[in-house]
Amino acid sequence: MQNIISILTAANQELEKNRIEASNLECQILLSYILGVSKEYLIINANEELDDKKINQFQSLIKRRLDGESISNIIGKREFYGREFIVNCNVLDPRSDTELIIDIIKEHYAKDDDFSLIDLGTGSGCIISTLLLEFPNSSGIGSDISENALSIAQVNAKKYFIDHRASFVLSDWLDAINFNKFDIIVANPPYILSKELETLPLEVLNNDPLIALDGGIDGLTHYKKIVSNLQKKSNDETKFLIMEINEDMAKELFQLLTCVGFERENINLYDDLSSKKRVISCKF
Ligand SMILES: C[S@@+](CC[C@H](N)C(=O)[O-])C[C@H]1O[C@@H](n2cnc3c(N)ncnc32)[C@H](O)[C@@H]1O
Numbered sequence: 001m002q003n004i005i006s007i008l009t010a011a012n013q014e015l016e017k018n019r020i021e022a023s024n025l026e027c028q029i030l031l032s033y034i035l036g037v038s039k040e041y042l043i044i045n046a047n048e049e050l051d052d053k054k055i056n057q058f059q060s061l062i063k064r065r066l067d068g069e070s071i072s073n074i075i076g077k078r079e080f081y082g083r084e085f086i087v088n089c090n091v092l093d094p095r096s097d098t099e100l101i102i103d104i105i106k107e108h109y110a111k112d113d114d115f116s117l118i119d120l121g122t123g124s125g126c127i128i129s130t131l132l133l134e135f136p137n138s139s140g141i142g143s144d145i146s147e148n149a150l151s152i153a154q155v156n157a158k159k160y161f162i163d164h165r166a167s168f169v170l171s172d173w174l175d176a177i178n179f180n181k182f183d184i185i186v187a188n189p190p191y192i193l194s195k196e197l198e199t200l201p202l203e204v205l206n207n208d209p210l211i212a213l214d215g216g217i218d219g220l221t222h223y224k225k226i227v228s229n230l231q232k233k234s235n236d237e238t239k240f241l242i243m244e245i246n247e248d249m250a251k252e253l254f255q256l257l258t259c260v261g262f263e264r265e266n267i268n269l270y271d272d273l274s275s276k277k278r279v280i281s282c283k284f
Helices: 004-017 023-035 039-044 052-066 071-075 096-108 126-134 147-159 194-199 202-207 221-229 247-259
Strands: 077-080 083-086 116-120 139-144 166-170 184-187 240-244 267-271 277-283
Touching (some): 023 039, 083 126, 096 277, 247 267, 247 277
Parallel strands (some): 116 139, 116 184
Antiparallel strands (some): 240 277
């Protein structure tokens, strides 16, 4: 029998040795998962002794983590905008950078607004579900080219009881969609250059699906397809396109949008917490 604090300390040292960042937090997440308790419980009950069965279960999760599996894949969930989303190997782990999209839409729309939105490349559905939860009168569609991802997005919409306001459609970007029906178009397309995929950390390569990462030869393949589907709308319409980007592509994407007819003054770039251009938006 060992107590919580000694088990956590030993596991933390293992993870640290293997250069796993946030090792302390990760150990706490895994032990709370095994015990079915909160992280706070572990701190308050640091001297509680655990039986061998629980210790072995915890150690087998630590081993999976050391073998390169992500925390989200091990426990099957990941936090986004303060809520837990179910994830698996078919969807991108929601990233905190993507939360900026939610903040920007909250700056543009009031809580009671009843808009319709489409979340292109919905993956786990973290964006559409969060927006429908933050805006209780809104409704929307999540689309993706991956049926497996759509199944997870549906599970998440059900989990948060917003499935009556959300539907999910299999589509290659806007091919199967009439985009005129939407006030807001959101997308977080894959944007890693194909040639850079092999330089990604193993944890990303082993856990996130390639289809969610591969942005093609210049990282812009998917943006070009989305943008080429969009037609410029008159300025008095309040339609809004908002996409996550990689800073390196910001200039080119800005140009791409102006080339298809968006006015420069209607295009905005937003910085993430590390002052990198992370989101582009434009009004139609
Ligand atoms: C970077 S992930 C974003 C997932 C989720 N929206 C998020 O922000 O966590 C990109 C998503 O686009 C989807 N995707 C890739 N190619 C696509 C295509 N041609 N048409 C529609 N979706 C596509 C992937 O399956 C993946 O779910």
